[in-house]
Amino acid sequence: xxxxxxxxxxxxxxxxEIITPHGKIVTPAFMPVATAGAVKTLxxxxxxxxxxxxxxxxxxxxxxxxxxEIIKKSxxxxxxxxxxxxxxxxxxxxxxxSLENTKVTEEGADFHSSLDxxxxxxxxxxxxxxxEILGADIIMVFDExxxxxxxxxxxxxSMERTVRWAIRCRKVHKNSRQLLFGIIQGSIYKELRRRAxxxxxxxxxxxxxxxSLSVGEPEEMMLEVVDSLVPLMPENKPRYLMGVxxxxxxxxxxxxxxxxxxxxxPTQIARNGSxxxxxxxxxxxxxxxxxxxTPIDEDCSxxxxxxxxxxxxxxxxxxxELLALRLASYHNLFFLNHLMKETRKAIRENRxxxxxxLTKNTLKG
Amino acid sequence: xxxxxxxxxxxxxxxxEIITPHGKIVTPAFMPVATAGAVKTLxxxxxxxxxxxxxxxxxxxxxxxxxxEIIKKSxxxxxxxxxxxxxxxxxxxxxxxSLENTKVTEEGADFHSSLDxxxxxxxxxxxxxxxEILGADIIMVFDExxxxxxxxxxxxxSMERTVRWAIRCRKVHKNSRQLLFGIIQGSIYKELRRRAxxxxxxxxxxxxxxxSLSVGEPEEMMLEVVDSLVPLMPENKPRYLMGVxxxxxxxxxxxxxxxxxxxxxPTQIARNGSxxxxxxxxxxxxxxxxxxxTPIDEDCSxxxxxxxxxxxxxxxxxxxELLALRLASYHNLFFLNHLMKETRKAIRENRxxxxxxLTKNTLKG
Numbered sequence: 001x002x003x004x005x006x007x008x009x010x011x012x013x014x015x016x017e018i019i020t021p022h023g024k025i026v027t028p029a030f031m032p033v034a035t036a037g038a039v040k041t042l043x044x045x046x047x048x049x050x051x052x053x054x055x056x057x058x059x060x061x062x063x064x065x066x067x068x069e070i071i072k073k074s075x076x077x078x079x080x081x082x083x084x085x086x087x088x089x090x091x092x093x094x095x096x097x098s099l100e101n102t103k104v105t106e107e108g109a110d111f112h113s114s115l116d117x118x119x120x121x122x123x124x125x126x127x128x129x130x131x132e133i134l135g136a137d138i139i140m141v142f143d144e145x146x147x148x149x150x151x152x153x154x155x156x157x158s159m160e161r162t163v164r165w166a167i168r169c170r171k172v173h174k175n176s177r178q179l180l181f182g183i184i185q186g187s188i189y190k191e192l193r194r195r196a197x198x199x200x201x202x203x204x205x206x207x208x209x210x211x212s213l214s215v216g217e218p219e220e221m222m223l224e225v226v227d228s229l230v231p232l233m234p235e236n237k238p239r240y241l242m243g244v245x246x247x248x249x250x251x252x253x254x255x256x257x258x259x260x261x262x263x264x265x266p267t268q269i270a271r272n273g274s275x276x277x278x279x280x281x282x283x284x285x286x287x288x289x290x291x292x293x294t295p296i297d298e299d300c301s302x303x304x305x306x307x308x309x310x311x312x313x314x315x316x317x318x319x320x321e322l323l324a325l326r327l328a329s330y331h332n333l334f335f336l337n338h339l340m341k342e343t344r345k346a347i348r349e350n351r352x353x354x355x356x357x358l359t360k361n362t363l364k365g
Numbered sequence: 366x367x368x369x370x371x372x373x374x375x376x377x378x379x380x381x382e383i384i385t386p387h388g389k390i391v392t393p394a395f396m397p398v399a400t401a402g403a404v405k406t407l408x409x410x411x412x413x414x415x416x417x418x419x420x421x422x423x424x425x426x427x428x429x430x431x432x433x434e435i436i437k438k439s440x441x442x443x444x445x446x447x448x449x450x451x452x453x454x455x456x457x458x459x460x461x462x463s464l465e466n467t468k469v470t471e472e473g474a475d476f477h478s479s480l481d482x483x484x485x486x487x488x489x490x491x492x493x494x495x496x497e498i499l500g501a502d503i504i505m506v507f508d509e510x511x512x513x514x515x516x517x518x519x520x521x522x523s524m525e526r527t528v529r530w531a532i533r534c535r536k537v538h539k540n541s542r543q544l545l546f547g548i549i550q551g552s553i554y555k556e557l558r559r560r561a562x563x564x565x566x567x568x569x570x571x572x573x574x575x576x577s578l579s580v581g582e583p584e585e586m587m588l589e590v591v592d593s594l595v596p597l598m599p600e601n602k603p604r605y606l607m608g609v610x611x612x613x614x615x616x617x618x619x620x621x622x623x624x625x626x627x628x629x630x631p632t633q634i635a636r637n638g639s640x641x642x643x644x645x646x647x648x649x650x651x652x653x654x655x656x657x658x659t660p661i662d663e664d665c666s667x668x669x670x671x672x673x674x675x676x677x678x679x680x681x682x683x684x685x686e687l688l689a690l691r692l693a694s695y696h697n698l699f700f701l702n703h704l705m706k707e708t709r710k711a712i713r714e715n716r717x718x719x720x721x722x723l724t725k726n727t728l729k730g
Contacts, residue, residue, distance in 0.1 A: 036684040037677070043688060045668065066655065066680040073656050074676055082672040290431065291438050303410065307447040311439055312402070315431040319401040322687055323408060 008352045012257030020086040020137035027259035031056040037081045041326045044083045056262040060092030068133045076135035089136040091127045093143040124168040141169040143183040148216040155187035163199040181207040190228040207238040230257040248363040270328035276335045289314045302334035373717045377622030380712045385451040385502035392624035396421040402446045406691045409448045421627040425457030441500035454501040456492045458508040489533040506534040508548040513581040520552035528564040546572040555593040572603040595622040613728040635693035641700045654679045667699035
């Protein structure tokens with residue numbers, strides 16, 4: 001299902017391939033987030049046009065709305081949202097544990113819907129069942145997530161429970177066309193992370209997510225955890241850092257051997273009027289752009305940069321036009337996908353280190 | 366600039382062509398409304414894809430935001446919004462007279478911006494100046510608009526003033542590449558409408574808008590006014606009924622000899638979750654559609670109908686996804702443009718009357 005195509009010589013960066021029933025994903029890859037079955041403001045056609053090969057959807061949100069029965073009757077999530085390429089679904093762990101008043105037992109988690117207050121119960125078995133109905137190509141085990149900071153004792157308990165739940169997930173998962181990934185918990189404690197991957201490897205998942213990072217800890221701390229964890233992870237399985245992130249962070253993590261990323265960051269900042277460029281982030285609402293007839297990014301070839309100016313974008317934001325949110329979201333996702341493509345090219349051509357050095361600072365802008 | 370290509374034998378419906386610097390418009394035609402330089406939720410690329418040949422923008426809104434200087438520096442409205450086909454701009458008359466506290470003198474109208482309360486003054490000369498800077502292909506005279514009901518005396522005064530203002534507009538309009546249309550006022554009073562067109566024809570405009578209709582009067586009354594007015598209008602000039610409308614109304618008016626239409630109706634109802642179909646309007650949020658895996662309209666070939674189901678659209682609306690507004694807007698405008706195309710075809714093939722009879726009732730649904 002996964003193979004490393006090329007290993008960078010100076011860093012842990014690597015080029016890989018994941019084969020799924022809906023096609024091949026070349027890694028490192030970034031997944032746009034289609035929480036409720038749509039990447040905010042964008043159509044599936046546009047994501048295909050941008051050449052995204054993998055998107056993420058949330059089992060939790062889709063379970064609450066529209067409900068899995070509707071998606072089942074629609075022929076699965078791919079057909080429901082008209083996306084014929086690979087999908088990864090998150091198990092709902094992160095969302096359930098982000099809610100207040102969630103009650104956790106060994107059996108699973110009781111929670112209240114933030115939409116209507118209704119009571120629900122998620123367990124490893126239920127999460128897998130939901131994800132099987134949704135029919136994503138890659139699905140995730142149901143895990144217990146922790147925020148930052150977390151006490152050692154608490155982190156240990158949660159990591160151990162996540163391992164036990166992973167065993168239960170594996171046991172009930174019947175759809176052999178779906179890849180079920182384990183999730184490594186353990187907060188910022190390297191020892192716990194080490195134990196997590198050892199235990200999960202005994203179950204032998206075909207890939208691993210790294211959970212509870214990028215949840216408020218300093219970036220250096222996140223990178224340290226990754227630095228100590230990646231060498232313990234198998235070479236021949238994809239590594240997915242869940243919930244990251246910013247272009248500069250992604251580059252740092254690729255250097256450290258991470259293969260997959262997801263984040264709502266590019267679309268979220270777009271809706272607030274921020275655009276990614278090769279010279280750093282710009283706030284397009286800013287009055288300095290009012291007569292700027294250049295594109296968002298001179299070096300970007302997306303349709304927004306080819307056809308529209310900063311002055312027009314700024315006007316659309318000021319006039320409250322929804323088109324503003326669309327154009328900025330499109331550009332940011334195009335920009336990030338292009339960055340991933342350039343990064344993969346650099347790895348393939350044995351020049352990742354120099355690419356990293358050149359790109360890193362401009363991205364932080 | 367305009368010629369009638371084919372006159373229907375049984376009705377006043379006719380096929381025409383308007384030649385502009387940005388291309389040919391085949392009439393009857395409907396203009397999507399790009400109030401602030403964007404058709405709400407849609408890109409210029411999408412309108413081109415739908416094959417719209419003419420859009421409407423508002424001089425009033427663009428004057429207030431972003432301001433004409435910015436559009437001038439951007440190379441005109443066509444370049445600003447990346448639309449290379451014809452544009453018609455409204456003069457601002459309708460908007461200025463829709464505001465509370467507008468003070469009218471023979472010179473022009475003092476008004477306060479609803480955006481920030483700032484004071485502004487519009488006159489025939491200023492409106493033409495603004496529209497020349499925007500650079501639309503068809504521009505409108507600055508007129509005094511009335512709502513419904515309006516007293517005869519008031520309607521007479523306003524019609525006469527609009528004629529005097531039309532003379533002033535004509536006098537200052539220098540850009541020979543732009544067609545300047547006169548506007549026929551006179552509320553529901555046929556006698557006033559008759560006098561208006563007689564006076565305007567002395568100035569000899571290349572086309573005419575009909576103002577202050579579809580402003581709250583019963584539909585029958587609107588049709589009666591049109592029935593009495595159209596025979597008095599020159600055959601060889603385009604007739605534009607401003608602010609209409611609904612598909613069934615458009616069909617009625619084409620039958621009565623109207624060539625051009627504009628309305629925010631299709632996009633406005635789309636954002637509220639209503640979709641036009643060949644079997645009438647449907648409210649896509651309705652729970653009856655929750656498991657409906659058919660397209661919005663089985664007979665529509667737009668990308669929304671080809672790729673997405675009613676169940677998905679309903680879900681997007683319920684989940685508050687902006688994509689819902691886009692897809693519904695796209696479909697409604699595509700649907701209406703297709704209706705216009707079918708109508709033109711029917712006129713060309715001498716079967717407008719039967720087309721009208723067949724289509725009329727289904728549209729009202």
